[in-house]
Amino acid sequence: MKNLLSKLQKKKSKTGQENSTRHQLTSNIKHVLPYLTIGETVIFPNTIAPIFISNQSDIKAFESSMEKSKNIVIGYPIDKKKSKSLNNTYKTAVLCHILQVLKLPDGTVRILVEGVNKVKLSTITFNEFYIAECKIINNPIPIDTKTKSLIEVIKKIFTEYSSIHGKIPEEVVTTIDRSDTPDKILGNICFVTPLPYAVKIKYFLENNNLINLENIAVTLKSEIEILRLQQNLHGRVKKNLEKTQRDYFLNEQIKEINKELGKDEDPSGSDQLLKQIEKLELNVKDKEKLTKDANRLNKLQPMSPEAGILRTYLETVVELPWNNKSEDLVSLKKAKSILNDEHYNMVKAKDRILDFIAVRQFDVEKKSPVLCLVGPPGTGKTSLGKSVANSLGREFGRISLGGVRDEAEIRGHRKTYIGALPGKIIQAIKKTGVKNPVILLDEIDKIAAEYKGDPAAALLEVLDPEQNHTFTDHYLEIPFDLSDVLFIATANSLNPIPAPLLDRMEVLEIQGYTEIEKTEIAKRFIIPKQLKTIGLTDAQISFTDDSLLKIIRKFTRESGVRNLNRNVASVLRKIARLKLEEFEEGDEPFKAEDIKFEVTDENLNDLLGDDKIPDEDIKDSTVPGLSVGLAWTQLGGTVLPLEIVLSKGKGRIILTGQLGDVMKESAQIAISYVKSNCELFGIDPDFDKDVDIHIHAPEGAIKKDGPSAGITMTSALISAIKQTCINKKTAMTGEITLTGQLLPIGGLKEKVLAAARNGSTDVLIPLANKKDIKDIPKEITDKITFHTHSRVDEAIFSLFPKGTFNKNS
Numbered sequence: 002m003k004n005l006l007s008k009l010q011k012k013k014s015k016t017g018q019e020n021s022t023r024h025q026l027t028s029n030i031k032h033v034l035p036y037l038t039i040g041e042t043v044i045f046p047n048t049i050a051p052i053f054i055s056n057q058s059d060i061k062a063f064e065s066s067m068e069k070s071k072n073i074v075i076g077y078p079i080d081k082k083k084s085k086s087l088n089n090t091y092k093t094a095v096l097c098h099i100l101q102v103l104k105l106p107d108g109t110v111r112i113l114v115e116g117v118n119k120v121k122l123s124t125i126t127f128n129e130f131y132i133a134e135c136k137i138i139n140n141p142i143p144i145d146t147k148t149k150s151l152i153e154v155i156k157k158i159f160t161e162y163s164s165i166h167g168k169i170p171e172e173v174v175t176t177i178d179r180s181d182t183p184d185k186i187l188g189n190i191c192f193v194t195p196l197p198y199a200v201k202i203k204y205f206l207e208n209n210n211l212i213n214l215e216n217i218a219v220t221l222k223s224e225i226e227i228l229r230l231q232q233n234l235h236g237r238v239k240k241n242l243e244k245t246q247r248d249y250f251l252n253e254q255i256k257e258i259n260k261e262l263g264k265d266e267d268p269s270g271s272d273q274l275l276k277q278i279e280k281l282e283l284n285v286k287d288k289e290k291l292t293k294d295a296n297r298l299n300k301l302q303p304m305s306p307e308a309g310i311l312r313t314y315l316e317t318v319v320e321l322p323w324n325n326k327s328e329d330l331v332s333l334k335k336a337k338s339i340l341n342d343e344h345y346n347m348v349k350a351k352d353r354i355l356d357f358i359a360v361r362q363f364d365v366e367k368k369s370p371v372l373c374l375v376g377p378p379g380t381g382k383t384s385l386g387k388s389v390a391n392s393l394g395r396e397f398g399r400i401s402l403g404g405v406r407d408e409a410e411i412r413g414h415r416k417t418y419i420g421a422l423p424g425k426i427i428q429a430i431k432k433t434g435v436k437n438p439v440i441l442l443d444e445i446d447k448i449a450a451e452y453k454g455d456p457a458a459a460l461l462e463v464l465d466p467e468q469n470h471t472f473t474d475h476y477l478e479i480p481f482d483l484s485d486v487l488f489i490a491t492a493n494s495l496n497p498i499p500a501p502l503l504d505r506m507e508v509l510e511i512q513g514y515t516e517i518e519k520t521e522i523a524k525r526f527i528i529p530k531q532l533k534t535i536g537l538t539d540a541q542i543s544f545t546d547d548s549l550l551k552i553i554r555k556f557t558r559e560s561g562v563r564n565l566n567r568n569v570a571s572v573l574r575k576i577a578r579l580k581l582e583e584f585e586e587g588d589e590p591f592k593a594e595d596i597k598f599e600v601t602d603e604n605l606n607d608l609l610g611d612d613k614i615p616d617e618d619i620k621d622s623t624v625p626g627l628s629v630g631l632a633w634t635q636l637g638g639t640v641l642p643l644e645i646v647l648s649k650g651k652g653r654i655i656l657t658g659q660l661g662d663v664m665k666e667s668a669q670i671a672i673s674y675v676k677s678n679c680e681l682f683g684i685d686p687d688f689d690k691d692v693d694i695h696i697h698a699p700e701g702a703i704k705k706d707g708p709s710a711g712i713t714m715t716s717a718l719i720s721a722i723k724q725t726c727i728n729k730k731t732a733m734t735g736e737i738t739l740t741g742q743l744l745p746i747g748g749l750k751e752k753v754l755a756a757a758r759n760g761s762t763d764v765l766i767p768l769a770n771k772k773d774i775k776d777i778p779k780e781i782t783d784k785i786t787f788h789t790h791s792r793v794d795e796a797i798f799s800l801f802p803k804g805t806f807n808k809n810s
Contacts, residue, residue, distance in 0.1 A: 034096070035062035036074045036125060036133035040081040043201035044095050045188025046116040055109045062130035063099075063112060071099040074120060074133045077202055087125045093206055094135065096120050116188060119208075138208075144182070151214040152186055158221045159190060165228045169193055183210035190217060194224060248302055270312060271299035277319040287479040291318060314416045317423060318477060322436045326485065329437075330394035333358060343388040344381055345522050350374065350509050354389055357487075368466045369487040373445070373503075375495055376511030377637035377751070379561020382491040383443055385511070389489060390439035398429035403444035408454025411463065413476035423476040426463055430486070437485035445502075446492035457499050464488055464505045512750045513560025513637040515757070515778045520549045522562050523569060531570045535577055537596065542576055544569075547602040555612040558758060560637025560751060568609060572600055575608045623729065626721030628800075630713030631734040631756055631764070632705070633748030638755030640732060642699055643713050645721040650693030658698030661706025668696050671714040673739055674793065675722070681794060683806050688722050709746040711737035712765065715793060716800050727800050732756040733765035741793040745769035750777050757781050763788060765796055 037059040044050045052075070054060055066073040076085075076094040083089040101113035120135035156178055163169040173193055180186045187210075191201045200220065204213050278291045295315055301308040330336055336358050340351045357370060374382040383399070390397035405411075405425075413424035422428070429440050448456050462468045469483035490506060492498060514522065523544070532538060552572075557564040580596045600608070630641040654672065656665055672694065679686045696714065698705050712735040720727055734752055736744040745767045746752075754777075756764050762784065768791040774782060790796040798806060 031123060031134055031136050032120075033132060033134050034072055034074045035066045036076060036094075036131040037062050038076045038078050038085050038090065038131075040078055041198060043077065043191060043198070043205050044075060044097060044114065044116045045184055045191060045205060046095065046118055047182065047185045048188030048192060049100065049113065049115045050192055051111055051113050053109055053111050055107075058127075058130045060110055062132075063102075063110060065130065066099060067102070072117070073097055073099060073114070074122075074135055075114070076122065076125075076133065077205070085125065085131060087122065090122065090125065091202065091206060092122050093138070094120050094122050094133070095205075096135070096137070119205075148183065148211055148214065151211070151218065152181070152183065155186055155190070155214060155218050155221065156180075158218060158225070162194075162221050162225050162228070165225060165232070183214055187213055187217060190221070194221075196220065196224075270316075271295050274298070274312075274315045274319060278315075281319065282324045283479070290479065291315065310416060310419075310421075314476070317431070318479075321427070321431055321477075321481065322434055323481075325435050326437045327395050327435045329361060330358070330392065331362060336392035339392040340388055343391070344385055345525060346514070346518055347381070347385065347511065350385060350511060353507075353509055354392065358393065368484060371464045371466075371488045371490065371506045373490040373492060373495075373498075373506035373508045374511050375492050375508055377513050377560035377634075378493060379559060379563035379566075380511045380513060381561075382511050383441065386439065386441035386443075386489045386491065389487070393439065393487070395487070396433035396435050396438040397441070398433045398438050399441045399443060400425045400429055401443045402456070403447035404449065405447075405456045406449045406451045408456055408459045409475065411456050411459035413474040416476050416478070421476055423474050424459075426472070426483070427474045427477065427481065430481075430483075436482065437487075439487045439489060442488060442490040444492065445490040446494055446497045448497075457502050460502055461505065464490075464502065512776075513754050514562060515754060515781050516550060516553050517780045518778065519553050519562055519565055520546060523549050523552075523565060527562065527566050527569050531566070531573050534570070535573055537573070537577070541594070541596045542573060542598050542600070544572075544600045545602065548600045548605050551602045551605050552609070554758070555614050556609055558614055560754065572605075572608045576600075623726055625724045625726055626717055628713050628717040628720060628727050629732045629759075629761070630710045631732050631752035632707060632709065633751050638748065638751030638753070640755055640759045640761075641705065641710060641713065643710065643717045644697045644699070645714070645717040646695050646697075647688075647692050647721055648695065649691060652689055652691065653693045655693060655695040656697075657695070658701045659704045660696075660698060661704060663706050663708050664698075664710055667708055667711045667737070668714050670711060670737060670739055671718055674715060674737060674741065675718055677739070678741070678794065681806075682719055682723075682797065684719070684722050694718070708736040708744075709734045711735060712743060712793065712796055716797060719797060720801070723801075723805065725801055725805050728763065728802065730761050731763040731765065731800060732759070732761040733796070733800065735765070735767045735796070737793050743767045743790055743793050743796055749773040753777050753781060753785065757785060762786060765790070765800060767791065 037054065039052055042050055042052060044052075054063060062073065073096075074094050075097050076090045078085065079089050079091060096117045096119075097114035098117055099112055099114055103111045105111060119138040120133075121138055123134040123136065126132050126134075159177055160174060163174050173189070177186065177189045177193075180189060187204055191204060204217065207213050207216075274295045275292065278288060278295060281288065281291075283291070294311060298308060298311045298315065301311070333355055337351070337355060340354065344351070353372070374385060376382055386399070387397050409424065411424045411426060413427060414421035423431070426440070430436065430438065433440075442460075445460075448460075450457065462472055463483060466484060469486075471480040472483045473480045495503060495508065528544060529539065532542060552568050553565060556568050559565075576596075576598050580598070584595075606612070624644075626645045626647075628643055630643055632639050632641040654668065656668060660668070672689075675682070675684065676686070676689070679688070696717075712733050715737055716727055716733065719725075732752075734746050734749075736746060738744065749766065749770050750773070753764055763786045765788040768789045771787075771789045774787060788796070788799050790799065
């Protein structure tokens with residue numbers, strides 16, 4: 002149609018004034034002409050446009066026009082749904098001349114008309130068709146310089162618009178470029194641009210062409226911006242569609258290639274995952290969630306990042322042992338045999354484990370306890386956890402909690418993070434492959450809290466039998482039942498463990514070993530293990546009992562057996578080296594089976610060097626003001642010598658040796674107690690006048706604290722005042738009060754073992770600790786005499802030689 006328009010415009014321009022004057026009407030009289038209305042196209046003067054009519058009355062108006070002057074008035078309704086009355090028609094219409102007629106097969110008539118003039122309607126009547134009485138509107142406005150400039154600007158804007166639009170014929174652009182009047186510019190632009198009907202009517206009704214030109218310039222600029230935005234969006238959509246179509250095409254090719262090669266036809270793995278999900282024994286809600294995720298995975302591109310994250314998540318979930326459980330060992334006799342074969346002594350810990358195995362036969366719910374093994378390093382806590390798993394016939398998993406600071410290490414990371422993983426608990430269960438393993442939480446007292454969260458708080462749910470059946474890892478997002486898991490924690494001290502966490506665990510103390518126990522452990526476990534490491538047998542290298550005792554006494558001083566293990570390994574390496582050197586010096590070839598060596602106490606120093614622990618120690622207490630106390634540390638028991646000297650001064654109390662606040666208070670209590678009982682101990686009440694009391698604990702680089710040094714300080718102070726030595730080879734422990742009571746202490750076995758290692762023959766303890774002596778091995782109690790007292794004065798009398806005081810017990 003636009004091509005036809007351009008051709009007619011050319012034809013019109015050729016005919017010139019002849020065609021123009023043929024249908025001009027007089028402007029000073031009223032004219033009566035056929036009338037019809039159109040509701041979409043707005044025809045301006047000097048423009049050509051097609052219209053379509055099908056209404057019979059409109060067709061009759063058209064035929065009447067053709068019989069006469071071919072002139073017809075076209076009006077525009079205010080409301081298209083209402084009648085063609087004058088009240089519903091804009092008063093300004095356009096007088097048109099019919100240029101071409103084409104009757105279509107369906108009865109519709111297409112008419113090509115040219116706008117001639119605007120007319121003002123007076124009346125509209127109906128007699129078979131509508132007839133309008135109108136008057137020509139002549140409102141000539143001179144084309145000044147501003148109007149010409151606006152016309153040129155609009156032409157340039159329209160040229161830009163047509164280039165962006167891309168579908169406007171070049172002939173139309175040329176026609177508009179040749180237009181020299183505002184009416185032609187407005188009419189042609191309104192015809193070829195998709196402006197709304199209301200905008201076109203607004204331009205048509207405005208008689209001020211200058212205003213119309215300014216408005217059409219703004220409108221064209223807006224249309225240009227709209228076109229650019231549409232093209233931008235279209236480009237993006239097209240690019241995405243092309244990529245999607247390309248990916249789809251390539252994926253289909255890959256599928257066909259894989260099909261020909263006999264490879265997997267499910268690159269996303271979703272089909273296999275759906276089958277695995279269906280086999281899981283999960284509740285309906287959780288299974289629906291996993292199924293939904295698997296279906297979503299099937300719709301994603303296999304190489305997209307989201308598909309990788311989702312696939313890893315689903316694979317992790319289906320690989321967990323939701324349904325797989327191992328059968329527990331029900332034979333107490335076999336379980337006891339396994340425990341005894343793998344660990345020496347540890348009677349209490351073994352009895353508790355056997356109790357658990359026995360109760361499992363009657364417990365319907367079968368809730369597993371949470372055991373916490375507490376003891377010095379090197380006492381076999383971690384290996385005992387492995388033995389528990391062996392005795393139960395379960396899989397074993399170990400989680401090292403030392404230095405763990407992030408809560409996510411326990412509960413996992415959200416799966417949306419890159420590199421997200423489940424927590425250590427779920428990872429350990431996945432690794433064991435069963436839902437009821439024995440999991441060792443190693444070094445639970447070494448957990449640290451920081452801004453990322455408190456791992457100890459996260460363990461509260463894990464270790465609570467009432468909650469852990471619905472433990473939810475952040476990565477899994479669905480609950481996992483931990484009630485079948487047997488958790489065993491290890492710690493060197495209970496003090497760092499938060500009270501709520503400690504309340505969820507059953508504490509089993511693993512105490513230090515005696516020399517006899519260490520000797521047995523060396524012969525049964527350490528030496529065979531180290532011999533196997535270097536490829537030798539006990540028939541080739543052997544240790545005498547005296548040599549093992551010498552290693553224990555002269556080269557190690559510990560509660561556990563780690564240093565003993567290192568020294569045995571060092572001895573064997575040295576023997577292997579010496580024997581190899583001997584063979585290299587001779588002519589015979591080296592044969593490992595020819596090695597024969599016995600380690601004795603006489604040749605031990607040649608292998609390990611000089612003794613690391615001297616024979617004589619401060620335990621002999623041969624100096625006034627010196628007493629030997631006993632202390633418990635995370636490494637086991639140790640001796641705690643205290644020295645007190647009195648010197649001229651101003652009555653000050655000097656404390657050195659890194660004493661903690663509790664020990665400082667114990668020193669104040671000891672001094673106050675002695676002052677209040679001077680007559681009882683035969684001491685001058687003014688003993689501290691013009692005298693400084695200096696209390697010192699050797700090994701000043703080590704911090705010391707605790708209340709059990711009270712009796713040690715008291716005895717050392719009395720010894721310094723009376724310048725009398727305490728009985729030789731006597732060690733002591735006990736908390737004192739101002740009223741002279743001797744209170745019980747903890748860690749008695751560790752302290753007594755330390756006293757025995759240091760050669761003490763007498764140990765003073767509170768009377769309330771007498772019941773704990775039975776826990777000490779017989780070989781130790783046979784060597785040590787225990788002095789038990791409930792009062793401080795009684796203890797003091799027993800520590801000094803007879804005759805030291807006026808009254809002796």
